[in-house]
Amino acid sequence: xxxxxxxxxxxxxxxxxxxxxxxxxxxxxxxxxxxxxxxxxxxxxxxxxxxxxxxxxxxxxxxxxxxxxxxxxxxxxxxxxxxxxxxxxxxxxxxxxxxxxxxxxxxxxxxxxxxxxxxxxxxxxxxxxxxxxxxxxxxxxxxxxxxxxxxxxxxxxxx
Amino acid sequence: xxxxxxxxxxxxxxxxxxxxxxxxxxxxxxxxxxxxxxxxxxxxxxxxxxxxxxxxxxxxxxxxxxxxxxxxxxxxxxxxxxxxxxxxxxxxxxxxxxxxxxxxxxxxxxxxxxxxxxxxxxxxxxxxxxxxxxxxxxxxxxxxxxxxxxxxxxxxxxxxxxxxxxxxxxxxxxxxxxxxxxxxxxxxxxxxxxxxxxxxxxxxxxxxxxxxxxxxxxxxxxxxxxxxxxxxxxxxxxxxxxxxxxxxxxxxxxxxxxxxxxxxxxxxxxxxxxxxxxxxxxxxxx
Numbered sequence: 001x002x003x004x005x006x007x008x009x010x011x012x013x014x015x016x017x018x019x020x021x022x023x024x025x026x027x028x029x030x031x032x033x034x035x036x037x038x039x040x041x042x043x044x045x046x047x048x049x050x051x052x053x054x055x056x057x058x059x060x061x062x063x064x065x066x067x068x069x070x071x072x073x074x075x076x077x078x079x080x081x082x083x084x085x086x087x088x089x090x091x092x093x094x095x096x097x098x099x100x101x102x103x104x105x106x107x108x109x110x111x112x113x114x115x116x117x118x119x120x121x122x123x124x125x126x127x128x129x130x131x132x133x134x135x136x137x138x139x140x141x142x143x144x145x146x147x148x149x150x151x152x153x154x155x156x157x158x159x
Numbered sequence: 160x161x162x163x164x165x166x167x168x169x170x171x172x173x174x175x176x177x178x179x180x181x182x183x184x185x186x187x188x189x190x191x192x193x194x195x196x197x198x199x200x201x202x203x204x205x206x207x208x209x210x211x212x213x214x215x216x217x218x219x220x221x222x223x224x225x226x227x228x229x230x231x232x233x234x235x236x237x238x239x240x241x242x243x244x245x246x247x248x249x250x251x252x253x254x255x256x257x258x259x260x261x262x263x264x265x266x267x268x269x270x271x272x273x274x275x276x277x278x279x280x281x282x283x284x285x286x287x288x289x290x291x292x293x294x295x296x297x298x299x300x301x302x303x304x305x306x307x308x309x310x311x312x313x314x315x316x317x318x319x320x321x322x323x324x325x326x327x328x329x330x331x332x333x334x335x336x337x338x339x340x341x342x343x344x345x346x347x348x349x350x351x352x353x354x355x356x357x358x359x360x361x362x363x364x365x366x367x368x369x370x371x372x373x374x375x376x377x378x379x380x381x382x383x384x385x386x387x388x389x390x391x392x393x394x395x396x397x398x399x400x401x402x403x404x405x406x407x408x409x410x411x412x413x414x415x416x417x418x419x420x421x422x423x424x425x426x427x428x429x430x431x432x433x434x435x436x437x438x439x440x441x442x443x444x445x
Contacts, residue, residue, distance in 0.1 A: 001167065018167030018210070019200075040160050042198045043347060045261055054264050060197050061265065064167055065190075065214060108261075129346040130259030 003067035007032065008076030016063050023047045025063035026073060034074035034103045038132070045131035048104035049073050055111045057130075074103030077110060085155070086110045086148040095144030097135035104131050109145035117153050119146065162200035166209040173219075173295055173324055176211050181297065181320035183209035189322050190214070191233060194258065194266035195274045211322075219324065222246065228327040230293075237263035237271075248442070249337030249355045250328060253284045256339065259347035269323045272308075275315050275379065278349040282309050282380035284339055287355035287370035290328040296321040312378050334360040336442025340431040341374070344418060350375045351418040352427040354407065356435035358390070360443045366390045371403065371432060376411040376424055383407035386432060395440040403436060404429035 004013040005025070012030050026035045026049065038046035040059050047059040050072040058071075077084035086106045089095065096102040105128060112119055112127040119127065124142045133141060166183070170176035180187045186208040188196060199205040213219065219234040222243055229246060240246060241254035241263060257263055257271070257280055271281045272292065284290075285305040292308040294301055297320055310316050317323065331337060337357040341350050353374030361367040369390035371383040386406035393399050413424035 017164070019162045019164055021161065021201075024161075040201070042194065042262065045259070048261060055261055056265050057261050059201075060194055060262075062167075062190075062193070062197070062212075064169070065193075065212060067169075127260060130261040 001064055001067075003064055005063070005066045005068075006070045008072060014063075018062060018064050020063045021059055022049070022051075022061040022063045022066050022071070023058035025066075026058060026071070029063070032073050032075050036100055036103060038100070043132070044101075045108075046101050046104045048107050048131065050107055050111055053111065053114070055108050072107065074106060077106060084110065084148075085151040086113070086145070089144040089148035089151060090141075093140050093144035093147050095137070095140045097133075097137045101131060101133045101135075105133070105141050105145075109141075109148060112145065113149045113152055116149075117156075118149055121146070160201040162197070163203060163206045165200075165207055167212065168209065169212045169215050171215055173213075173216060173322070176213050176216065177296060177320055177322055179209070179211045180322060183207075183211070185319050187211060187319075189270075189273075191270035192236060192262075192266035193270075194262045195271065195276065195279075213322070224330060227330055227332065228291075229330055231268050231326040231328065233267060233269040233322070233324050235268055237266050237268060240268060247337075248331040248335065249284045249287055249339050249357050249439075252337060252438075253280050253339035253341070253355065256280065256341045256343070262347065269326055272305075272326060273315055273317065273323045275309050275311070275313050277312060277377065277379045278375045279380070280339065280341060280350060280353050280355075280374055283353055283355040283372040283374045284337075285326065285328065286372035286380055286382045287357045288328055288331075288337065289357075289370060290326055292323055293325040293327060294318075294321040295324045300324070302327065306382065309379055331357070331359075334443045335368075336439040336445075337370075338435040338438035338442075340435045340438075342427055342431065349418075352376055352413070352424050352431055354428060354431040354435045356432065356439045358395070358436065358439040358443050360395075360440075364444075365392060365394050371407055371436070373407060373411055373428060375418075376413040376428055378412070381410065381412075383410045383432065385410055390436070395436070395444070397437075400433045400436040400440075401429075404432040407432040 038044035357370040359368040
Protein backbone atom coordinates (compact mmCIF):
# COMPACT_ATOMS: atom_id res chain seq x y z
CA UNK A 1 0.00 0.00 0.00
CA UNK A 2 1.36 3.41 -0.86
CA UNK A 3 1.25 5.84 2.02
CA UNK A 4 2.47 9.38 2.62
CA UNK A 5 3.26 10.47 6.15
CA UNK A 6 4.46 13.92 7.01
CA UNK A 7 7.30 13.30 9.42
CA UNK A 8 8.77 16.40 11.07
CA UNK A 9 7.51 18.59 8.25
CA UNK A 10 8.68 16.43 5.35
CA UNK A 11 6.42 14.12 3.36
CA UNK A 12 7.66 10.53 3.21
CA UNK A 13 6.00 8.35 0.60
CA UNK A 14 6.55 4.62 0.70
CA UNK A 15 5.01 1.34 -0.32
CA UNK A 16 4.40 -0.64 2.85
CA UNK A 17 2.79 -3.88 3.92
CA UNK A 18 -0.32 -3.27 6.04
CA UNK A 19 1.27 -5.14 8.95
CA UNK A 20 4.26 -2.77 9.03
CA UNK A 21 4.28 -0.82 12.31
CA UNK A 22 4.61 2.94 12.49
CA UNK A 23 7.77 2.63 14.61
CA UNK A 24 9.43 0.40 12.00
CA UNK A 25 8.42 2.81 9.29
CA UNK A 26 9.96 5.72 11.18
CA UNK A 27 13.20 3.91 12.04
CA UNK A 28 13.80 1.77 8.97
CA UNK A 29 11.72 3.53 6.32
CA UNK A 30 12.52 7.14 7.19
CA UNK A 31 15.85 6.36 8.88
CA UNK A 32 14.98 8.32 12.02
CA UNK A 33 16.39 6.22 14.82
CA UNK A 34 15.69 8.66 17.64
CA UNK A 35 12.40 6.83 18.17
CA UNK A 36 13.34 3.76 20.17
CA UNK A 37 11.88 0.28 20.50
CA UNK A 38 11.80 -1.00 24.06
CA UNK A 39 9.32 -3.64 25.14
CA UNK A 40 7.50 -3.85 21.79
CA UNK A 41 4.40 -4.90 23.79
CA UNK A 42 2.64 -1.56 24.48
CA UNK A 43 4.05 -1.29 27.99
CA UNK A 44 7.12 0.96 28.16
CA UNK A 45 6.30 3.99 26.01
CA UNK A 46 9.84 4.57 24.63
CA UNK A 47 8.44 4.44 21.07
CA UNK A 48 6.23 7.48 21.75
CA UNK A 49 5.75 9.90 18.86
CA UNK A 50 3.21 12.66 18.31
CA UNK A 51 0.55 11.92 15.69
CA UNK A 52 -1.24 15.17 14.84
CA UNK A 53 0.17 16.49 18.12
CA UNK A 54 -1.06 13.64 20.33
CA UNK A 55 1.43 11.30 22.03
CA UNK A 56 0.89 7.64 21.07
CA UNK A 57 2.90 4.43 21.11
CA UNK A 58 4.23 3.96 17.59
CA UNK A 59 4.74 0.22 18.21
CA UNK A 60 0.97 -0.08 18.58
CA UNK A 61 -0.13 1.70 15.45
CA UNK A 62 0.13 0.49 11.87
CA UNK A 63 2.05 2.69 9.45
CA UNK A 64 -0.99 2.65 7.13
CA UNK A 65 -3.05 4.21 9.91
CA UNK A 66 -0.76 7.24 9.83
CA UNK A 67 -1.27 7.80 6.08
CA UNK A 68 -1.95 11.50 5.56
CA UNK A 69 -1.15 12.40 9.16
CA UNK A 70 1.57 14.55 10.71
CA UNK A 71 4.07 12.70 12.86
CA UNK A 72 6.60 14.43 15.11
CA UNK A 73 9.59 12.48 16.39
CA UNK A 74 12.38 13.67 18.67
CA UNK A 75 14.31 14.78 15.58
CA UNK A 76 11.48 17.23 14.89
CA UNK A 77 11.75 19.09 18.20
CA UNK A 78 14.79 21.16 17.23
CA UNK A 79 14.08 24.21 15.10
CA UNK A 80 16.21 26.66 13.14
CA UNK A 81 16.36 28.75 16.34
CA UNK A 82 18.10 25.92 18.17
CA UNK A 83 17.00 23.42 20.78
CA UNK A 84 13.37 23.15 21.80
CA UNK A 85 12.85 24.41 25.38
CA UNK A 86 12.22 20.82 26.47
CA UNK A 87 15.58 19.71 25.04
CA UNK A 88 17.40 22.59 26.71
CA UNK A 89 15.67 21.81 30.02
CA UNK A 90 16.55 18.09 29.91
CA UNK A 91 20.18 19.15 29.38
CA UNK A 92 20.14 21.83 32.11
CA UNK A 93 18.32 19.71 34.70
CA UNK A 94 20.15 16.47 33.91
CA UNK A 95 16.82 14.91 32.94
CA UNK A 96 18.48 11.81 31.54
CA UNK A 97 20.84 9.08 32.57
CA UNK A 98 21.20 6.37 29.92
CA UNK A 99 19.01 8.36 27.54
CA UNK A 100 16.95 5.49 26.19
CA UNK A 101 13.57 6.83 27.36
CA UNK A 102 14.53 10.47 26.75
CA UNK A 103 13.08 11.04 23.25
CA UNK A 104 9.70 9.76 24.48
CA UNK A 105 9.84 11.71 27.73
CA UNK A 106 10.63 14.93 25.84
CA UNK A 107 7.78 14.42 23.37
CA UNK A 108 5.27 13.70 26.14
CA UNK A 109 6.62 16.72 28.03
CA UNK A 110 6.33 18.96 24.96
CA UNK A 111 2.74 17.82 24.33
CA UNK A 112 1.87 18.42 27.99
CA UNK A 113 3.28 21.96 27.95
CA UNK A 114 1.29 22.72 24.79
CA UNK A 115 -1.88 21.90 26.70
CA UNK A 116 -0.94 23.01 30.18
CA UNK A 117 1.63 25.85 30.33
CA UNK A 118 2.33 25.41 34.07
CA UNK A 119 1.88 21.77 35.05
CA UNK A 120 2.11 20.83 38.73
CA UNK A 121 4.32 18.03 39.97
CA UNK A 122 1.35 15.65 40.03
CA UNK A 123 0.23 16.68 36.55
CA UNK A 124 3.68 15.96 35.13
CA UNK A 125 3.85 12.59 36.88
CA UNK A 126 0.37 11.73 35.61
CA UNK A 127 1.33 12.73 32.04
CA UNK A 128 4.49 10.59 32.00
CA UNK A 129 2.87 7.64 33.79
CA UNK A 130 2.79 5.67 30.53
CA UNK A 131 6.55 6.07 30.04
CA UNK A 132 9.11 4.00 31.88
CA UNK A 133 12.59 5.16 32.85
CA UNK A 134 14.54 2.11 33.97
CA UNK A 135 17.31 4.29 35.33
CA UNK A 136 14.46 5.50 37.60
CA UNK A 137 15.56 9.08 37.05
CA UNK A 138 12.05 10.44 37.35
CA UNK A 139 12.86 13.29 39.74
CA UNK A 140 14.97 15.15 37.20
CA UNK A 141 12.59 14.32 34.35
CA UNK A 142 9.78 16.01 36.28
CA UNK A 143 12.04 18.97 37.08
CA UNK A 144 13.10 19.26 33.44
CA UNK A 145 9.53 19.29 32.13
CA UNK A 146 8.56 21.97 34.64
CA UNK A 147 11.67 23.99 33.80
CA UNK A 148 10.78 23.77 30.11
CA UNK A 149 7.27 24.95 30.87
CA UNK A 150 8.63 27.94 32.79
CA UNK A 151 11.11 28.74 30.00
CA UNK A 152 8.40 28.50 27.33
CA UNK A 153 6.08 30.71 29.39
CA UNK A 154 8.72 33.40 29.91
CA UNK A 155 9.77 33.40 26.25
CA UNK A 156 6.10 33.66 25.21
CA UNK A 157 5.78 36.56 27.65
CA UNK A 158 8.80 38.29 26.07
CA UNK A 159 7.44 37.72 22.59
CA UNK B 160 7.55 -7.82 16.21
CA UNK B 161 5.30 -7.89 13.18
CA UNK B 162 1.79 -9.32 13.15
CA UNK B 163 1.04 -12.15 10.72
CA UNK B 164 -0.02 -10.95 7.25
CA UNK B 165 -3.57 -9.70 6.83
CA UNK B 166 -5.68 -7.83 4.30
CA UNK B 167 -6.34 -4.23 5.23
CA UNK B 168 -9.41 -2.19 4.40
CA UNK B 169 -9.82 1.44 5.48
CA UNK B 170 -13.59 1.82 5.47
CA UNK B 171 -15.14 5.21 4.80
CA UNK B 172 -18.61 4.36 6.13
CA UNK B 173 -20.16 2.01 8.66
CA UNK B 174 -21.96 0.21 5.83
CA UNK B 175 -18.67 -0.36 4.01
CA UNK B 176 -17.05 -1.61 7.23
CA UNK B 177 -19.86 -4.08 7.90
CA UNK B 178 -19.73 -5.41 4.33
CA UNK B 179 -15.95 -5.82 4.51
CA UNK B 180 -16.18 -7.55 7.87
CA UNK B 181 -18.92 -9.89 6.65
CA UNK B 182 -16.79 -10.83 3.63
CA UNK B 183 -13.93 -11.79 5.93
CA UNK B 184 -16.14 -14.03 8.08
CA UNK B 185 -15.02 -14.91 11.58
CA UNK B 186 -11.39 -14.18 10.71
CA UNK B 187 -12.07 -10.49 10.13
CA UNK B 188 -11.64 -7.91 12.88
CA UNK B 189 -12.58 -4.27 13.27
CA UNK B 190 -9.59 -2.01 13.99
CA UNK B 191 -10.56 0.98 16.15
CA UNK B 192 -7.94 2.08 18.71
CA UNK B 193 -6.02 -1.16 18.27
CA UNK B 194 -4.53 -0.95 21.75
CA UNK B 195 -5.56 -4.51 22.65
CA UNK B 196 -5.88 -6.03 19.18
CA UNK B 197 -2.48 -5.00 17.78
CA UNK B 198 -0.48 -6.26 20.80
CA UNK B 199 -2.33 -9.59 20.55
CA UNK B 200 -1.58 -9.75 16.82
CA UNK B 201 2.11 -8.96 17.37
CA UNK B 202 2.32 -11.82 19.87
CA UNK B 203 0.36 -13.98 17.36
CA UNK B 204 -2.35 -14.64 19.94
CA UNK B 205 -4.65 -13.22 17.27
CA UNK B 206 -4.13 -13.80 13.55
CA UNK B 207 -7.07 -12.20 11.77
CA UNK B 208 -6.99 -12.58 7.98
CA UNK B 209 -8.51 -9.15 7.53
CA UNK B 210 -8.52 -5.86 9.43
CA UNK B 211 -11.28 -3.35 8.77
CA UNK B 212 -9.98 0.04 9.92
CA UNK B 213 -12.85 2.31 10.99
CA UNK B 214 -10.68 5.27 12.03
CA UNK B 215 -11.46 7.25 8.87
CA UNK B 216 -15.25 7.01 9.26
CA UNK B 217 -16.83 10.38 10.07
CA UNK B 218 -19.31 10.86 12.88
CA UNK B 219 -18.26 8.08 15.24
CA UNK B 220 -16.13 10.18 17.58
CA UNK B 221 -18.78 12.06 19.56
CA UNK B 222 -20.33 11.69 23.02
CA UNK B 223 -23.93 12.91 22.80
CA UNK B 224 -26.67 13.12 25.38
CA UNK B 225 -30.01 11.90 24.05
CA UNK B 226 -33.19 10.59 25.71
CA UNK B 227 -31.55 10.13 29.09
CA UNK B 228 -28.53 8.29 27.70
CA UNK B 229 -24.98 9.15 26.74
CA UNK B 230 -24.36 7.89 23.24
CA UNK B 231 -20.67 7.04 22.99
CA UNK B 232 -19.55 6.54 19.38
CA UNK B 233 -17.20 3.79 18.23
CA UNK B 234 -14.24 6.18 17.86
CA UNK B 235 -14.53 7.93 21.24
CA UNK B 236 -11.13 7.42 22.88
CA UNK B 237 -10.66 6.78 26.58
CA UNK B 238 -8.91 10.17 26.78
CA UNK B 239 -11.98 11.88 25.25
CA UNK B 240 -14.12 10.46 28.05
CA UNK B 241 -11.60 11.43 30.73
CA UNK B 242 -11.47 14.98 29.33
CA UNK B 243 -15.22 15.29 28.79
CA UNK B 244 -17.07 17.41 31.29
CA UNK B 245 -20.27 15.81 30.03
CA UNK B 246 -20.00 12.47 31.85
CA UNK B 247 -20.33 11.82 35.57
CA UNK B 248 -20.73 8.98 38.07
CA UNK B 249 -18.96 5.66 37.58
CA UNK B 250 -18.06 6.47 33.94
CA UNK B 251 -16.20 9.66 34.89
CA UNK B 252 -14.61 7.87 37.84
CA UNK B 253 -13.22 5.00 35.74
CA UNK B 254 -11.99 6.95 32.70
CA UNK B 255 -8.66 8.21 34.14
CA UNK B 256 -7.77 4.69 35.31
CA UNK B 257 -7.98 2.95 31.94
CA UNK B 258 -4.51 1.72 30.89
CA UNK B 259 -2.01 4.61 30.65
CA UNK B 260 -2.16 8.10 29.10
CA UNK B 261 -0.67 7.00 25.76
CA UNK B 262 -3.03 4.05 25.39
CA UNK B 263 -5.97 6.28 26.40
CA UNK B 264 -5.12 8.59 23.49
CA UNK B 265 -5.84 5.83 20.94
CA UNK B 266 -7.89 3.11 22.65
CA UNK B 267 -11.67 3.36 22.38
CA UNK B 268 -14.40 2.59 24.89
CA UNK B 269 -16.44 0.63 22.33
CA UNK B 270 -13.38 -1.40 21.33
CA UNK B 271 -12.56 -2.24 24.92
CA UNK B 272 -16.16 -3.28 25.54
CA UNK B 273 -16.25 -5.49 22.42
CA UNK B 274 -12.89 -7.06 23.35
CA UNK B 275 -14.51 -8.62 26.46
CA UNK B 276 -11.27 -9.02 28.34
CA UNK B 277 -12.35 -9.92 31.91
CA UNK B 278 -9.55 -7.65 33.10
CA UNK B 279 -11.01 -4.71 31.16
CA UNK B 280 -12.52 -2.00 33.33
CA UNK B 281 -15.34 -0.64 31.17
CA UNK B 282 -17.57 -3.70 31.15
CA UNK B 283 -17.87 -3.55 34.94
CA UNK B 284 -18.90 0.10 34.71
CA UNK B 285 -21.45 -0.72 32.00
CA UNK B 286 -22.84 -3.67 33.97
CA UNK B 287 -23.22 -1.50 37.09
CA UNK B 288 -24.93 1.32 35.20
CA UNK B 289 -27.17 -0.87 33.02
CA UNK B 290 -25.78 0.23 29.64
CA UNK B 291 -26.59 -1.09 26.19
CA UNK B 292 -24.43 -1.86 23.17
CA UNK B 293 -25.62 -0.69 19.76
CA UNK B 294 -24.66 -3.14 17.02
CA UNK B 295 -25.14 -2.49 13.32
CA UNK B 296 -25.42 -5.16 10.65
CA UNK B 297 -26.63 -5.30 7.05
CA UNK B 298 -30.27 -5.16 8.13
CA UNK B 299 -29.91 -2.27 10.54
CA UNK B 300 -29.22 -1.61 14.18
CA UNK B 301 -30.12 -3.46 17.36
CA UNK B 302 -29.43 -2.70 20.99
CA UNK B 303 -28.05 -5.41 23.24
CA UNK B 304 -28.10 -5.21 27.05
CA UNK B 305 -24.48 -5.29 28.25
CA UNK B 306 -25.21 -8.44 30.28
CA UNK B 307 -26.24 -10.24 27.08
CA UNK B 308 -23.40 -8.74 25.05
CA UNK B 309 -20.60 -9.98 27.32
CA UNK B 310 -20.82 -13.72 26.81
CA UNK B 311 -17.55 -15.19 27.94
CA UNK B 312 -13.79 -14.73 28.15
CA UNK B 313 -12.97 -12.57 25.05
CA UNK B 314 -16.36 -13.46 23.56
CA UNK B 315 -19.23 -11.11 22.74
CA UNK B 316 -22.60 -11.81 21.15
CA UNK B 317 -22.02 -9.90 17.88
CA UNK B 318 -22.80 -11.67 14.63
CA UNK B 319 -20.01 -11.91 12.04
CA UNK B 320 -21.61 -9.17 9.95
CA UNK B 321 -22.13 -6.74 12.83
CA UNK B 322 -19.98 -4.09 14.44
CA UNK B 323 -20.39 -2.00 17.59
CA UNK B 324 -21.30 1.54 16.54
CA UNK B 325 -22.12 3.03 19.94
CA UNK B 326 -22.80 2.49 23.61
CA UNK B 327 -25.90 3.86 25.32
CA UNK B 328 -25.18 4.59 28.96
CA UNK B 329 -27.97 5.86 31.22
CA UNK B 330 -27.27 9.41 32.38
CA UNK B 331 -27.39 9.39 36.20
CA UNK B 332 -30.39 11.49 37.17
CA UNK B 333 -32.04 12.60 40.39
CA UNK B 334 -30.22 11.60 43.55
CA UNK B 335 -27.63 9.24 42.14
CA UNK B 336 -23.92 8.59 42.17
CA UNK B 337 -21.30 6.16 40.99
CA UNK B 338 -17.68 5.22 41.45
CA UNK B 339 -15.02 2.89 40.11
CA UNK B 340 -12.32 1.63 42.47
CA UNK B 341 -9.29 0.01 40.90
CA UNK B 342 -6.21 -1.60 42.40
CA UNK B 343 -3.30 -1.84 39.98
CA UNK B 344 0.36 -2.63 40.66
CA UNK B 345 1.44 0.16 38.35
CA UNK B 346 -0.12 2.44 35.75
CA UNK B 347 -0.98 0.42 32.66
CA UNK B 348 -1.10 -2.94 34.41
CA UNK B 349 -4.33 -4.89 34.42
CA UNK B 350 -6.54 -4.37 37.45
CA UNK B 351 -5.70 -6.68 40.33
CA UNK B 352 -9.26 -5.98 41.41
CA UNK B 353 -11.80 -3.44 40.15
CA UNK B 354 -15.27 -2.65 41.47
CA UNK B 355 -17.88 -0.39 39.84
CA UNK B 356 -20.85 0.85 41.84
CA UNK B 357 -23.92 2.88 40.92
CA UNK B 358 -26.65 3.99 43.37
CA UNK B 359 -29.96 5.82 43.04
CA UNK B 360 -31.83 7.14 46.06
CA UNK B 361 -35.61 7.50 46.53
CA UNK B 362 -37.18 10.64 48.02
CA UNK B 363 -37.06 9.07 51.50
CA UNK B 364 -33.31 8.49 51.18
CA UNK B 365 -33.46 4.72 50.73
CA UNK B 366 -31.70 3.04 47.82
CA UNK B 367 -34.07 2.61 44.88
CA UNK B 368 -31.57 1.11 42.43
CA UNK B 369 -28.10 -0.38 42.83
CA UNK B 370 -25.50 -1.73 40.44
CA UNK B 371 -22.27 -3.44 41.52
CA UNK B 372 -19.90 -5.20 39.11
CA UNK B 373 -16.37 -6.56 39.39
CA UNK B 374 -13.22 -6.67 37.21
CA UNK B 375 -10.44 -9.28 37.14
CA UNK B 376 -12.00 -11.59 39.72
CA UNK B 377 -14.02 -13.96 37.50
CA UNK B 378 -13.76 -15.43 33.98
CA UNK B 379 -15.81 -12.43 32.79
CA UNK B 380 -16.78 -9.12 34.35
CA UNK B 381 -19.40 -10.12 36.85
CA UNK B 382 -22.36 -8.39 38.47
CA UNK B 383 -22.60 -8.90 42.23
CA UNK B 384 -26.35 -9.52 42.16
CA UNK B 385 -26.63 -10.59 45.80
CA UNK B 386 -24.97 -7.37 46.88
CA UNK B 387 -27.35 -5.36 44.67
CA UNK B 388 -30.39 -7.13 46.15
CA UNK B 389 -29.18 -6.40 49.69
CA UNK B 390 -28.88 -2.70 48.95
CA UNK B 391 -32.23 -1.96 47.31
CA UNK B 392 -34.91 -0.73 49.73
CA UNK B 393 -32.46 0.09 52.51
CA UNK B 394 -30.95 3.34 53.70
CA UNK B 395 -27.22 3.80 52.98
CA UNK B 396 -25.12 2.99 56.05
CA UNK B 397 -21.64 1.79 56.95
CA UNK B 398 -23.10 -1.55 58.06
CA UNK B 399 -25.14 -2.02 54.89
CA UNK B 400 -22.15 -1.28 52.65
CA UNK B 401 -19.96 -3.67 54.67
CA UNK B 402 -22.58 -6.37 54.24
CA UNK B 403 -22.78 -5.67 50.48
CA UNK B 404 -18.99 -5.89 50.35
CA UNK B 405 -19.08 -9.36 51.86
CA UNK B 406 -21.79 -10.41 49.38
CA UNK B 407 -19.67 -9.16 46.47
CA UNK B 408 -16.61 -10.99 47.84
CA UNK B 409 -18.66 -14.18 47.99
CA UNK B 410 -19.73 -13.71 44.37
CA UNK B 411 -16.14 -13.18 43.19
CA UNK B 412 -14.16 -16.10 41.84
CA UNK B 413 -10.58 -14.85 41.78
CA UNK B 414 -7.46 -16.88 41.07
CA UNK B 415 -4.06 -17.03 42.70
CA UNK B 416 -1.62 -15.30 40.37
CA UNK B 417 1.34 -12.93 40.26
CA UNK B 418 -0.94 -10.10 41.44
CA UNK B 419 -1.95 -11.86 44.66
CA UNK B 420 -3.74 -14.78 46.23
CA UNK B 421 -7.40 -15.50 45.62
CA UNK B 422 -8.09 -15.17 49.32
CA UNK B 423 -6.55 -11.71 49.52
CA UNK B 424 -8.31 -10.55 46.33
CA UNK B 425 -11.66 -11.44 47.89
CA UNK B 426 -10.82 -9.14 50.80
CA UNK B 427 -9.94 -6.40 48.31
CA UNK B 428 -13.33 -6.93 46.60
CA UNK B 429 -15.08 -6.48 49.97
CA UNK B 430 -13.13 -3.32 50.78
CA UNK B 431 -13.42 -1.79 47.29
CA UNK B 432 -17.15 -2.52 47.11
CA UNK B 433 -17.59 -0.70 50.41
CA UNK B 434 -15.49 2.23 49.19
CA UNK B 435 -17.23 2.43 45.80
CA UNK B 436 -20.67 2.38 47.45
CA UNK B 437 -19.61 4.99 50.01
CA UNK B 438 -18.38 7.31 47.24
CA UNK B 439 -21.55 6.70 45.21
CA UNK B 440 -23.79 7.45 48.22
CA UNK B 441 -21.86 10.64 49.02
CA UNK B 442 -22.47 11.88 45.47
CA UNK B 443 -26.14 10.89 45.62
CA UNK B 444 -26.65 12.66 48.93
CA UNK B 445 -24.77 15.81 47.93
